[in-house]
Amino acid sequence: MTSASPSQRPELAPLPLRGQRALVLVADPSLPLDLSEADEVLFVGARPRDCRGVVDAPVIAGRELLRLRGSQSARALRPTTVVVSSLARLGARSLAAALRYGAQRVLVVDVPGSYLELDPKPALALAGLIGSRRRIARLPGSRLLEGALGWRLAAEVPDLSETERAAEVVFRHAERARAAQKPGGPLRVVHYVGALSPGGAERQLSYLAASHQAAGHSVEVWAGGSLTGSAGHYIPALREAGVAVSRVERTRRGLLRAPWPSGSLPAEVEGALLTHATAPQLVPLTQRLLEHQPDVLHCWLDDNNVIGGLAGLAAGVGRIVLSTRNVSPLHFPRLMRPWLRATYRGLLESERVVMINNSLAGARDYAAWTGTELERWNVVHNGFDAAACPPLSEEARARGRAELGVAEGEFLVAGVFRLDVEKRPRDFVEVLARVAAEVPHLRAIHLGEGPLAAEVHALARERGLGERLRFLGRREDAWSLLGLADASLLTSLGEGLPNVALESQALEVPLVLTDAGGSVEAVDPERSALVAEVGDLAALSAHLVRLARDPAARRAMGRAGRAWVEERFALERMVERSAALY
Structure with a gap:
């Protein structure tokens, strides 16, 4: 792979290593890495020629990992993540040796600026498969076979x-x-x-x-x-x-x-x-x-x-x-x-x-x-078919809330989003924990899945929300469940124009959300939604407490939200605007 000159350095984003101790297996020193978020770094084999965010991390020889007693340096690091650069040139044996030190996460970098995250067992299986293909490609006659079939037997690193x-x-x-x-x-x-x-x-x-x-x-x-x-x-x-x-x-x-x-x-x-x-x-x-x-x-x-x-x-x-x-x-x-x-x-x-x-x-x-x-x-703003998403009747709301175990008079908050980094699901949990301290009758549900599910569930238990917050996963009846809520909460880092904001307003459920990307374009601030800066947990919590204590304001905001969606985000408008660009 060609190494870029300083004036042509490829654009990189930091690898997701915040709070991590990284053992970095460098099989391709020309592959640039941004390790600026890592707490500690130990290189194995070499130091990348373009390494950002790390000034003086130590380097050990690859053979040190393979020793029967292992590496004292790696043992002292107690790595939480193994970074592989690059898997196409690394042997499964080296990766297996690196994983002996306790890391439960592998980041594979084969192209500058992007990565693949794997658990240890799949990473080892992939390394073994690639290694087998390399060995087959070295056998006599492999070039003739490649020519006859039009295939490349050996894995190639994208350049x-x-x-x-x-x-x-x-x-x-x-x-x-x-x-x-x-x-x-x-x-x-x-x-x-x-x-x-x-x-x-x-x-x-x-x-x-x-x-x-x-x-x-x-x-x-x-x-x-x-x-x-x-x-x-x-x-x-x-x-x-x-x-x-x-x-x-x-x-x-x-x-x-x-x-x-x-x-x-x-x-x-x-x-x-x-x-x-x-x-x-x-x-x-x-x-x-x-x-x-x-x-x-x-x-x-x-x-x-x-x-x-x-x-x-x-x-x-x-x-x-x-x-x-x-x-x-x-x-x-x-x-x-x-x-x-x-x-x-x-x-x-x-x-x-x-x-x-x-x-x-x-x-x-x-x-x-x-x-x-x-x-x-x-x-082209998102289109929404508000007619297909009517507010629930009082009878349907009461019946649905009872099925969820939500008692009369309890304040129910809903979150509908993917449990992933850009949605800041930890903020969702932390805000609910703060609100629970002031609103004893708080209940909450979350709809959605994602790679941070286990971590977020654990945080909810740690914050004492085990009985108050239910994670319902991906549901086909998401609208029906969202319509049972008294308010919805969206704590995102970035958004385009979030569909859940349109859905919530169509269902006459007021929102509390962050000023993230185009989120504010989806709502009528102060009339259908209350807005806070990204990461402002105090403001987000205060907005929910305000809604919990004022049922009349919730009803007024709900009615204003539906009118806003019907006026601004008609499905026909999105279709016509898109067709004009064809």
């Missing part, structure tokens, strides 16, 4: 410089090539997304696809990832609307071959796509676009935007719409990819590419991050 070069090749090709012309009649529209999980972006996609299908267009949804279990949440609704749903199967990088028909793309473009870091998704998508030739390709969320944008330009799609749904990934280290900003900038040079964000705050943040004009970012 950032090759990824940037590949994007430039596609951009030059798009400038020269003639794109398909938009027809005068119904459109063939493809939506490309990672999965159809029960998230906000996926809901808007479902609304939009079903509406356009009903209007006479031919609409399909293609997913780049799994569609099983919760990842297929919206499949029934889409298929009921007549929208075809399918998966674009990714190709393992080590078994990658160029599947497109001979002559469909210039050889330079074919070769470039194969070298991009996202080639396992990018190549199959490009092939499928070449076969289907849709009039519009509408991509959702950053990774899919980059993959779909490049594939659409390569395949000659006439209109490519890229939907961003929050503030930029600069705020979310786990979502950052080092090629995102440069690729967005290149995509924005094409007149065939249209950018969308679902809030003005998000559009401004993306424009500032990419260094592009705000005018290139179209704001």
Whole structure:
């Protein structure tokens, strides 16, 4: 992998190591790392040539870990996380030796600026598989086999410089090539997304696809990832609307071959796509676009935007719409990819590419991050079908609250969000703990899942909320449960335009939420919601206490919230605004 010069250092976000002691296995010193959040660091093998946030951490030889007695330095560190840089060049034996010292978490870095988090056993299994393929690739005759099958047996580490070069090749090709012309009649529209999980972006996609299908267009949804279990949440609704749903199967990088028909793309473009870091998704998508030739390709969320944008330009799609749904990934280290900003900038040079964000705050943040004009970012607020989400009757509320074990007169707070870093679920628990000290009749429910579930559940028990706060997981009847609440609470770090804010207001449930991204654009402050700064636990708590003590104010805010949603966020407005961009 090419090492960047100081003036061309790749954009990195810190690895999520706050409060962690990191044992860093360096098999590729040219791979840059940002370890600034770690409490302590011990390098094994070498120090990365571009290492940010660490000045004088010690380095031990790899063989020291493999000794029968182990390493005194590693034992003294008592690591909580093992960082692997990079797994494609590291042996399973070294990883197993590192895990002897007690770490229960592995971060794998194979591309600058992004990482994969694994438990120890899956990490060891992956390291063993990659090592086996390396050994097979060294056997006599392996090159002949690769040539005959068009496969690469050995795992390859994506090269950032090759990824940037590949994007430039596609951009030059798009400038020269003639794109398909938009027809005068119904459109063939493809939506490309990672999965159809029960998230906000996926809901808007479902609304939009079903509406356009009903209007006479031919609409399909293609997913780049799994569609099983919760990842297929919206499949029934889409298929009921007549929208075809399918998966674009990714190709393992080590078994990658160029599947497109001979002559469909210039050889330079074919070769470039194969070298991009996202080639396992990018190549199959490009092939499928070449076969289907849709009039519009509408991509959702950053990774899919980059993959779909490049594939659409390569395949000659006439209109490519890229939907961003929050503030930029600069705020979310786990979502950052080092090629995102440069690729967005290149995509924005094409007149065939249209950018969308679902809030003005998000559009401004993306424009500032990419260094592009705000005018290139179209704001399309989320649409919401308020008629399908009516407030519960008094009888239904009483019956539902009784089923939850909520007594008459108790103050019920609901949280509906993913238990992940950007939602700040710890703040949700801490705020409830503060409110409980002043509101003895507090009860709370949470709807949703996420990687921080175990940690958040434990914090709730630690704060004495075990009997007051119930975690109900992912529920199909989320609206019915949210409608039982006296208030809803959203403590996010960043938001686009949160669907739960629209839902809560439609159900006449007043909100308390943070001024995060486009959150405030979704509410009518002081009339339908009470707003606090991100992390201001005192203000969030005070807002809930105020609502707990004033039932009349809750009812007034609830009525104002429903009127606000019906006026500002009609589903038809979102559909019409999106269609105008096609």
